[in-house]
Amino acid sequence: xxxxxxxxxxxxxxxxxxxxxxxxxxxxxxxxxxxxxxxxxxxxxxxxxxxxxxxxxxxxxxxxxxxxxxxxxxxxxxxxxxxxxxxxxxxxxxxxxxxxxxxxxx
Amino acid sequence: xxxxxxxxxxxxxxxxxxxxxxxxxxxxxxxxxxxxxxxxxxxxxxxxxxxxxxxxxxxxxxxxxxxxxxxxxxxxxxxxxxxxxxxxxxxxxxxxxxxxxxxxxxxxxxxxxxxxxxx
Numbered sequence: 001x002x003x004x005x006x007x008x009x010x011x012x013x014x015x016x017x018x019x020x021x022x023x024x025x026x027x028x029x030x031x032x033x034x035x036x037x038x039x040x041x042x043x044x045x046x047x048x049x050x051x052x053x054x055x056x057x058x059x060x061x062x063x064x065x066x067x068x069x070x071x072x073x074x075x076x077x078x079x080x081x082x083x084x085x086x087x088x089x090x091x092x093x094x095x096x097x098x099x100x101x102x103x104x105x106x
Numbered sequence: 107x108x109x110x111x112x113x114x115x116x117x118x119x120x121x122x123x124x125x126x127x128x129x130x131x132x133x134x135x136x137x138x139x140x141x142x143x144x145x146x147x148x149x150x151x152x153x154x155x156x157x158x159x160x161x162x163x164x165x166x167x168x169x170x171x172x173x174x175x176x177x178x179x180x181x182x183x184x185x186x187x188x189x190x191x192x193x194x195x196x197x198x199x200x201x202x203x204x205x206x207x208x209x210x211x212x213x214x215x216x217x218x219x220x221x222x223x224x225x
Contacts, residue, residue: 001168034211043201043215044152055213087152094167095154095209 002026004088004098012106017078021101023071023088032091035064035073038100039084047086048073078103108133110202110216118196118223124189128202128216129182135160136180140205142212143176143187145198153198157208158185165208192223 003026013019023033031051036044046055048064051071061076075082083105088098114126128141135141142157156166158176166174170189178185189196199220203212 032210036212043203043218044212045215046211046213049206049211049213089152089211091207091210094165097152097154099151 001094002029002090002092002096004090004096006086006088006098006101008101009099010102010104012104013078014106015078015080019075019078019103021073021086021088021103023066023073023098025069025071025090027092028068029090029092031067033064033066033071034089034091035062036087036089037082037084038087044087080105108204108214110204110214112200112202112216112219114219114221116220116222118192118221119225120193120223121191124187124192124196124200124221124223126187126200126202126219126221127184128186129184130204131183133204134180135178135183135185140165140208141178141185142203142205142209144201144203144212145196146201146218147195147198154209155187155189155200157205159208194223197221197223 005024007022033051035048038044052064085100085102109131111129118124140157143155156176158164173190175188199218201218202216204214
């Protein structure tokens with residue numbers, strides 16, 4: 001199984017900060033990577049798919065990049081509603097998820 | 107607007123079979139897409155269980171394959187999950203979701219339902 005390793009596991013930041021979360025795959029997955037945001041008690045919400053495509057309705061401050069084994073999710077200017085846990089997900093032979101990055105208010 | 111809603115028992119005894127149903131509204135399952143199940147143990151990360159196409163083609167997580175059955179009922183616009191021989195490790199919030207491909211991405215999710223395995 002392809003393993004995804006997210007870094008950092010947790011992150012403290014302030015409103016207005018630029019934040020980057022990294023996801024590394026144990027083997028190449030081309031651009032088959034998605035990013036999700038999950039708030040406590042809620043289902044995950046799709047943000048980015050195919051590594052860099054913004055899901056409809058998602059604010060443009062969210063962006064994704066990368067291919068092969070290294071990927072990033074960037075939030076250009078943190079808003080109060082962005083504090084949540086973020087997961088990457090790959091699709092090669094079958095879907096697997098990263099362990100999550102918890103983004104907290106500094 | 108596509109909506110998904112999970113239903114089923116919230117408590118299952120060890121060694122028994124967990125059964126959940128996902129009712130889909132706002133979209134006909136027969137029109138396409140894959141439909142999947144994902145779970146999340148309390149305080150932990152996400153695990154894909156499996157996906158099904160409207161034709162009935164299924165794809166399962168290899169680690170769960172021996173215990174999982176996913177089926178679809180297009181007449182009721184719903185799909186179902188059965189997980190046999192459950193243990194406490196199967197305690198989780200179970201989500202159903204719409205999938206591109208068999209799991210390239212999941213764009214619509216149900217709210218999730220907590221299933222606890224306990225005697």
